[in-house]
Amino acid sequence: MHLIDSHAHIYAEQFKDDRAEAVRRAGDEGVGKIYMPNIDHTSIDVMLETEAQFPGQCIPMMGLHPTSVDKDFERQLYLVEDWLSKREFAAVGECGIDLYWDKTFLPQQQEALKVQVELAKKYNLPIVLHTRDSFNETYEIISAAQDGSLKGIFHCFSGTAEEAEKVKELGFLMGIGGVATFKNGGLDKVLPHVSIEQLVLETDCPYLAPVPHRGKRNEPVYLTLVAKRVAELMGRDLEEVAEKTTTNALNLFKL
Template sequence: MVITDTHTHLYSEAFEEDRSAMIRRAIEANVSRFFIPAIDSAYTEAMFQLEKDFPENIFLMMGLHPTHVKENFKDELAHVENMLSQRKFYAVGEIGIDLYWDKTTLDIQIEAFKYQINLAKKYKLPIVIHCREAFDEIFEVLEQEKSDDLFGIFHCFTGTLEQAYKAISYNMKLGIGGVVTFKNGKIDQFINKIGLEHIVLETDSPYLAPKPYRGERNESLYIIKVLEKLSELYGISVEEIADITTKNSKHVFGI
């Protein structure tokens, strides 16, 4: 059984004291594929170090996170473009719109999102979307940019069934993580109406730890709790969920 964590910030400061041990714990439990989203240029070297330390398990993305779209965002986008031109990445992400922390940057968040969508098209890469309190704004951009070569993952999907179908209509898989185990997470009430071919697994570690670890530091090993919950909701084995969602990740990332 191979389990794929399609979204994990393994370079996070939260793992400073036990990063290698934490990654090895996950690998020993068959969580052996880790896709690493970018935040901004400050983390690029740490991402490269992760890849160097675990070359068979770590797959890097490149992008500018919407909460890091600030006054210098054009410099950051230039860094993203420069990195994409130099070496292989597996996605442009995480990118998108976040209106939870700061609504005043909406215009430049949209500009950065569109710019990076077009970089993804140029390099024939998937996008990995961050959406927080911004479904309408994200869908508006996707409607404007939709094309056969726009595809990817709606990371940490927390929307409604209707929004899930809409995301899928734009060639997006749904990234399902710890929220599916929350009593008030709501997606557990309808997720089994979505075909498994549209779903990938993720942790977003160190954030959004699943039950029974909610509120603690999340780590990739805990994706097993997400797997077990989906097995319960879909009524099929953990092994089948792992197999289907790993195949879906290969379809998106090309590896």
């Protein structure tokens, strides 16, 4: 069985003592590729070091996370574009809008997202979207910008069936992670009604560990637990879920 973790912060501080072991554990369970979303200027070096340590297995994106957007965001975006102009990345991301922690910089988050949408178009890359407590605000920007060339993932999707339909109409995929295993996660009411062609799997490690590891450090090896839950909710074989979601991820990402 082959799986792809489409969203994992395997370069994070939480893995500093056992990163190699975590990547090996994932590989032993069939998680062959781990796509790494960037956060901001502080995460670039360690992310690229992780890529160098695990070439072809840990694959970087380039973007500015919405919780790192403040009044100085334009300077960070210049750095993002500089990197995109210098070498290949799998996607623009992670970017989007986050209204869970703080709404102070919403206008700046909206502007930063619009800039990164244009970068995705310029470099013909998919875009990976963070939409915590902000599906409508993010959707509005992506919908207005969609001219047929935009593609990407609504990462950590935990919305409604109506929102899933909106994602489908945009031509985007939904990233499904540990929330699918949560008792009150809500995806049990959504996944039975969507197509497997709409989905990619992710961990968002070290966050959002699936049951029975909820509350502990997440890691890519736990992607198998997400895949099993998705198969259960969709009434499909585990092997089919693995095959289809892997194909979806490979078709989306250049690298």
